[in-house]
Amino acid sequence: MANLIDKILELSGQNLYACYQCGKCSGDCPSVTQMEILPNQVIRLLQIGLPEVALQYNTIWICASCYTCTVRCPRGIDPSKIMEALRQVNLRRNIDYTKIKEIKEEEIYILPQIALVANFRKQTA
Ligand code: SF4
Ligand code: SF4
Incomplete structure (x- = not known):
């Protein structure tokens, strides 16, 4: 599973391990009511080595790439890029929403x- 995490790190360019789960990204996300799990929960699943679980939820597809989370994150992480990386992983497997x-x-x-x-x-x- 390490390879997939490495791929997500590479595709997103984000250090998801810097996330300390403050939840600001999810608190301000305009699409959150339609998401099965919160953006910060997606990141947490990646942190604990469960990328395949994160890929199952609709959150990565519902993300509108609005970048609200990007400007809110106190750790300088861009969650929208992590969502995009996860979409790319699915699309490369020919899994579409x-x-x-x-x-x-x-x-x-x-x-x-x-x-x-x-x-x-x-x-x-
Ligand atoms: S705002 Fe940043 S540090 Fe806070 S939960 Fe979201 S990604 Fe993690
Ligand atoms: S970029 Fe995606 S996860 Fe971030 S606030 Fe916008 S819709 Fe939510």
């Missing part, structure tokens, strides 16, 4: 195009 082929045709027409494009840019390999 949004399945394009499962979006109904009528939904394609009524959903805001900008939202669809933004979603695919972030969540689709």
Whole structure:
């Protein structure tokens, strides 16, 4: 599992071990009500060597990359980059959150195009 943690450290460029679990990132996150676990809990799972568990939750996909956590963290950590690294790990395994082929045709027409494009840019390999 060390290799996967090393990969996440490399992809994110963040020292997740500097996190002392103050919770400020989660407290100010605008997407947190839709997340199965909090952003700081994702980081904690990584700290204790459980990246595969962290990858299972929707939190990494729901993260909107708004960078609120980035400016709030007192330890200079950028949790949004950690979320992005975890998305990249999943996408490289061909695991996606949004399945394009499962979006109904009528939904394609009524959903805001900008939202669809933004979603695919972030969540689709
Ligand atoms: S704000 Fe920073 S130090 Fe606090 S829990 Fe989030 S990542 Fe960790
Ligand atoms: S970047 Fe993601 S985790 Fe951080 S505050 Fe925004 S939505 Fe929440």
